[in-house]
Every structure is written in structure tokens, then in C-alpha cells.
Amino acid sequence: MRKMFDIDGLKINRRNILRGGFLAGAAAATLGAATAQAQPIAARPKLVTPRKLPIAQASAQAAEKPKAKPADLTGYDRVKQELVMPPFAPKHEQVAKGGPKIIEITMDIEEKLLTVDEDTGASIWALTYNGSVPGPLIIAHEGDYIELTLRNLATNAMEHNIDFHASTGALGGGGLTHIYPGEETVLRWKAIKPGVFTYHCAPGGAMIPYHVTHGMNGAVMILPRDGLKDRDGKALRYDSIAYIGEQDFYLPRDENGDYKTYDAAGDDYADSVDAMRTLIPTHSVFNGSVGALTGDNALKAKVGETVLMIHNQANRDTRPHLIGGHGDYVWEAGSFGDAPQTGLETWFIRGGSAGAAMYTFKQPGVYAYVNHNLIEAALLGATAHFVVEGAWDNGLMEQVVAPRPIAK
Known part of the structure; x- marks a missing residue:
């Protein structure tokens, strides 16, 4: 017997929810289109590609539209980029060598049970690109093509796609990449705007925030082809990248206030919709879970090293702050086409975007990198640590008198 969900008074079975029950073409791919009126799949038009239409119907539609010219890829070399797990970055050149390239990448969509907080036992059936929250960092240069093979593993339950905020057209690629479990698709798009950008799954309607808030x-x-620069055009270089994805989770609770558990991905849908509507996250964490970037997993650096911190938040505003350091150069809105701001204490990353900040460490010790909504940092999990090695500089800071009783 199929499990039924009661959403806004409508009985919807689990299969219809997971396999496109909220798809209604381009209009429903915006945030409000299907949220208020979820309907069974049979009552709604589906976003389909010609391969899913009868041959005669597909041929008739194709005849009505002017044919687009194929992209001219003459002179482009193909290179494979091996994606790596966050918080690390794939191998890349800061200044491009040679002409533009076609960068081939592959991402597997995996639905997996993720522990969000070991202390409370909070967990979620995370929806992931390549098994991680956030998905892997992709790096290219302006003028390159990114050619993604996106695979929805047969063991998954849901339909998925991908929307690149860095790309142009077709809902950021979301309109061309809908795939069911056991399917794959290939999307190629040209990188024409330098900067750091969000990508996320956007199946349509209420499934958009559901997928995004599930990781x-x-x-x-x-990158600009000639690398990063300051406002005067001077080259800026970094020694490493710290890739931080801030994730807001909305985990359902039972009548006793304990976090609920579920047998499979998607079983939490109705409960999650109720939790999301509060707009109050139960967790706001870096890289998938509380403590993911602290303790043994803390980020490492040395005095004198320059780190480019890339911060992504696909859903909510956030305020990154490096306690004990600064943003020497900050691309707060993510655009490398604009001059960086300098010397910031805290910077602002808008929900649905990524930003970047560069800092050269000057003192050893443990630096806390936090969302400076300190409630979220201290209580909800939005904290990471940099452990920095090197010699202390008393010229920058010195304890003149150690703690002692106040003299009477």
C-alpha cells in the first residue's frame, strides 16, 4: 500500500511527490508556483523533453521552433576536472594557461542518511551532489565551457536537476537537466561572468526549498583568465582555498520535542514542509553537520599563508566573520568583475549566493570562523576553526599582565 501524505487537504502518494508531482513547466519552477496548491501528478502538466513525447508530437513541436546553431567549439581543448570533497578545492590554475577549455566534470546524485548533530541524534535524509553537503566546488576560467555529466543513481527515490547561477538560460540549466533515478544527462554551458556562484537542485514548486534545505x-x-586583482589591478594570489557551505536544516520534531527519524528519503516531506514554513532553522551548520570543520576536522594554515575563503549559502542571508582576523580582500557579492572591498571585519552573503574573502594569517593559534549572528554560531552550529601554526608576534598583540587578583 502506498504511503499517503495530506498536504493542504490533498491526499498525495509518495511516488507522485518524489517523481515529479510538483513539476509544472517553467512557471512552476519559481518558488511560489506550486507551493500553495500541490496537486497529484495526473492533474498537473509535467516538464518534459521531446524524448518523453510521442514521436509525432515531438516532431511537430520541433518544426514550430527555429533551430539553434550548435556551439562553435573549434579550438577548445578538453580537460577533465577531478572534483574533491569540501572544504577542499580541485586542482586548478589561478592564471589561465592557453586558450579557453571545455572542462569535463561528473557528479553523482546520492540520497543518504546524514547525522547533523551527534549529541542530539539529529539526522536527515540528505540530498547531495557527490555525497557531500555542500556539493563539490567547481572551478573554471572566464570563457571556458563547463560540461557536466549529471547522474541520478538508480538507488535514489527522487527526480533531481541542477540550476547554475553562473550560467545563462534555461533556468540556469534546471530546465534541461531533470532526471529520474537511473538516468543521466549532459549539460554544457559557457562561463561568461567571473565570480563565485551558487548551484542547487530546483525540481519545481515546493520541491525547490525541500531539496535545497536537504543539502x-x-x-x-x-576566475578571470588573468587571475584575481585588487582595485588597482595588482595581482592577488592565494595559497589555498577553504570552501565553506552554510546549510540551514529544518528538522521535524515529535510531540515530545525529539527529532523524528525516517526510513527513506522523501518520507519526511510533509513534516519538512511544515517545519520549513516556520522559517526558523533547527540547525545552521557549516559543511553538513555540527563540528564538521572543528576539532580534528579544523582547517589548517600557517603564519604568512593566504587563504581564499569561499562561502556559499543557497537559502538564507549570513554574515561571515573571522575572529582574530579580517577580510583583507572581499568580494561580498561574489563578482570578480568588481573591485574587492578591503579590510572588512564582517561581510554579508545574500541568501542564494556565494562570496569570497582573502586573508593572510599573521598570528598562530585557533581562529573561529563564524556566522556573526552569534545565536546561529553558538547554538545552531555555524562555526568553523582555522588552526594556524607559526611564531607569535608581540608587536601585533601581547599579554602585558597575566590574570591576577584585583589589588585592594
Whole structure:
């Protein structure tokens, strides 16, 4: 017997929810289109590609539209980029060598049970690109093509796609990449705007926030071909990248206030919709879980090293702050086409975007990198640590008198 969900008074079975029950073409791919009136799949038009239409109907539609010219890829070399797990970045050149390239990448969509907080036992059936929250960082240069093979594993339950904020057209690729479990698709898009950008899953309607708040988002960095520069055109270089994805989770609770558990991905849908409507996250974490970037997993650096911190938040505003350091150069809105701001204490990353900040460490010790809504940092989990090695500089800071009783 199929499990039924009661959403806004409508009885909807689990299969219809997971396999496109909220798809209604381009109009329903915006946030409000289907949220208020979820309907069974049979009552709604589906976003389909010609391969899913009868041959005669597909041929008739194709005849009505002017044919687009194929992209001219003459002179482009193909290179494979091996994606790596966050918080790390794939191998890349800061300054491009040679002409533009076609960068081939592959991402597997995996639905997996993720522990969000070991202390409370909070968990979620995360929806992931390549098994991580956030999805892997992708790096290219302005003028390159990114050619993604996106695979929805047969073991999954849901339909998925991908929307690149860095790309142009077709809902960021979301309109061309809908795939069911056991399917794959290939999308190629040209990187014409330098900066750091969000990507995320956007199946349509209420499934958009559901997928995004279940971890299905990440970032892409498009570098200028001649590398990063300050406002005067001087080259800026970094020694490493710290890729941080801030994730808001809305975990359902039972009548006793305990976090609920579910047998499979998608079983939490109705409960999650109710939790999301509060707009109050139960967790706001870096890289998928509380403590993911602290303790043994803390980020590492040395005095004198320059780190480019890439911060992605696909859903909510956030305020990154490096306690004990600064943003030497900050691309707060993510655009490398604009001059960086300098010397910031805290910077602002808009929900649905990524930003970047560069800092050269000057003192050893443990630096806390936090969302400076300190309630979220201290109580909800939005904290990471940099452990920095090197010699202390008393010229920058010195304890003149150690703690002692106040003299009477």
C-alpha cells in the first residue's frame, strides 16, 4: 500500500511527490508556483523533453521552433576536472594557461542518511551532489565551457536537476537537466561572468526549498583568465582555498520535542514542509553537520599563508566573520568583475549566493570562523576553526599582565 501524505487537504502518494508531482513547466519552477496548491501528478502538466513525447508530437513541436546553431567549439581543448570533497578545492590554475577549455566534470546524485548533530541524534535524509553537503566546488576560467555529466543513481527515490547561477538560460540549466533515478544527462554551458556562484537542485514548486534545505547545493568559481586583482589591478594570489557551505536544516520534531527519524528519503516531506514554513532553522551548520570543520576536522594554515575563503549559502542571508582576523580582500557579492572591498571585519552573503574573502594569517593559534549572528554560531552550529601554526608576534598583540587578583 502506498504511503499517503495530506498536504493542504490533498491526499498525495509518495511516488507522485518524489517523481515529479510538483513539476509544472517553467512557471512552476519559481518558488511560489506550486507551493500553495500541490496537486497529484495526473492533474498537473509535467516538464518534459521531446524524448518523453510521442514521436509525432515531438516532431511537430520541433518544426514550430527555429533551430539553434550548435556551439562553435573549434579550438577548445578538453580537460577533465577531478572534483574533491569540501572544504577542499580541485586542482586548478589561478592564471589561465592557453586558450579557453571545455572542462569535463561528473557528479553523482546520492540520497543518504546524514547525522547533523551527534549529541542530539539529529539526522536527515540528505540530498547531495557527490555525497557531500555542500556539493563539490567547481572551478573554471572566464570563457571556458563547463560540461557536466549529471547522474541520478538508480538507488535514489527522487527526480533531481541542477540550476547554475553562473550560467545563462534555461533556468540556469534546471530546465534541461531533470532526471529520474537511473538516468543521466549532459549539460554544457559557457562561463561568461567571473565570480563565485551558487548551484542547487530546483525540481519545481515546493520541491525547490525541500531539496535545497536537504543539502542539495554548492558553489562554482569562475576566475578571470588573468587571475584575481585588487582595485588597482595588482595581482592577488592565494595559497589555498577553504570552501565553506552554510546549510540551514529544518528538522521535524515529535510531540515530545525529539527529532523524528525516517526510513527513506522523501518520507519526511510533509513534516519538512511544515517545519520549513516556520522559517526558523533547527540547525545552521557549516559543511553538513555540527563540528564538521572543528576539532580534528579544523582547517589548517600557517603564519604568512593566504587563504581564499569561499562561502556559499543557497537559502538564507549570513554574515561571515573571522575572529582574530579580517577580510583583507572581499568580494561580498561574489563578482570578480568588481573591485574587492578591503579590510572588512564582517561581510554579508545574500541568501542564494556565494562570496569570497582573502586573508593572510599573521598570528598562530585557533581562529573561529563564524556566522556573526552569534545565536546561529553558538547554538545552531555555524562555526568553523582555522588552526594556524607559526611564531607569535608581540608587536601585533601581547599579554602585558597575566590574570591576577584585583589589588585592594
